[in-house]
């Protein structure tokens with residue numbers, strides 16, 4: 718949802734959802750200590766996580782990296798970038814003003830954006846072959862699925878759902894223009910209709926009878942796909958049976974790592990839907 722949250726002079730369109738779920742920083746991979754140990758742990762100054770994720774809670778692009786970091790057990794901290802992506806400080810680090818963005822020592826420019834690139838980098842860095850296989854042919858299929866998603870499926874999903882989500886669309890799109898509402902509605906309907914074909918490709922080609930694109934276990938491409946499908950709830954898109962089962966299987970397999978960030982997206986969708994009804 719590029720340009721989504723800073724519609725007008727940096728004030729987010731969806732503050733309530735962000736607020737409802739807002740907690741400044743989430744530390745992962747630190748188990749709660751008990752008794753004396755807890756008191757001791759309290760006395761220590763908080764250790765700074767090596768990895769920081771700047772993120773927006775209602776976004777599925779962000780949900781992708783948030784689920785991944787949790788599922789991979791990476792020690793990380795989250796910074797809510799709501800309303801800050803166009804600030805001079807953020808733009809100086811990230812001229813694309815996008816989230817998710819990670820800051821990690823060793824990156825040539827200190828930061829990295831694009832959800833799939835972030836998952837690829839962190840998998841490479843930490844040897845997470847379970848999520849991103851090293852064998853060239855297997856890896857190529859994961860890459861293909863992710864590029865196909867970002868280049869083909871996601872633009873349809875964005876055109877179909879952004880109007881309902883209250884996110885502006887990209888410059889040059891009918892939905893972004895001064896066109897008559899009927900034309901915008903036609904464009905949205907056309908995008909909704911276009912989703913079925915690429916969606917089926919993920920099922921028949923990339924999954925190919927396996928539970929996940931990654932095989933028995935979810936890969937980074939699966940995290941990207943499942944998160945993307947979450948947005949479709951805002952338009953009551955009739956997901957095929959396999960897709961419903963697939964998202965449920967992802968949630969079952971990844972547990973809280975999936976449910977937590979998904980809860981933020983679902984909370985936002987519930988909020989915009991309640992606003993629309995009111």
Ligand SMILES: N[C@@H](CCC(=O)N[C@@H](CS)C(=O)NCC(=O)O)C(=O)O
Nearest residue numbers: 718719720776778802815816831832
């Ligand atoms: N292809 C990118 C899309 C990133 C994106 O569109 N991020 C949006 C949130 S969904 C954003 O940060 N927008 C804030 C802005 O443009 O100021 C990815 O997968 O990470």
